[in-house]
Amino acid sequence: MPYALLIAVLAIAAPLFAQASESWWGLAPCILCLWQRWPYRIAAVLAALGVVLPGRLRVALVALSGVSILVSGAIAALHVGVEQHWWPSPLPGCAAPTAGPATQSIDDMMRSLAVAPAKPCDEPTYLIPGLPVSMAAMNLLYALGLGGLALVFARRLARR
Template identity: 65%
Template structure:
């Protein structure tokens, strides 16, 4: 039970840290950054459910690990967008395109709060060439590997 709660806390720590980095360090998230947070919340909820329901613990923890890996997959995609390996398909990650019309029409089409482009990496630690997306990828891989090892050890008689 305590391991499931630890997994829940570590899963919730990632989006909470990302949000804190916005407030404390002034980092602006892009749309892909925000997408990376949702799987962590799902993993935290699944891990809490695993702690409360012992009969389904293995399945729920496995689903939580898959959710963490889902965030890692979005992070890997985001790193590719940052590196220019492929474009982001999300409209919020791209510069708005004009279909003609007047300047007033174009201004009305802009969002009230412009979003950060997804291909502009956010670096938390000066001099460290790891963007927030790359750090999330490493964190997701480490957390999912640790939880998988814990599950495997728990399966032994």
């Protein structure tokens, strides 16, 4: 299997697995969870283009897909830090909803609530009961491995 195709398949597998975990196991994503998926989608498109484009373009696209995957890893690292309460989330939508100022009426508070409650980003989601590795931490490990693999593949392609 060509390097670019392997990276494309493995990159799109990550957001598909995350979406499947929502459907099959009822896991709810937070905003940072959703943000971690976009770099994989971008990486999959870049790597897929690398399948059909020749030479140096292929090398550049595989390398860029690796960088994109590492961006997801950086978001995952931020997310793990938020889950562990090492720092607060930079996104306002990550906080648990609050009632707002005391001067608001009940009707005002009800109108300000989201249609669906958001999962706070500092509440880890665990896929495997008893295994203290959150979905964000699993994504961090996957992104580091896959992003690194893509960069190694790009280097091998450049040597050909």
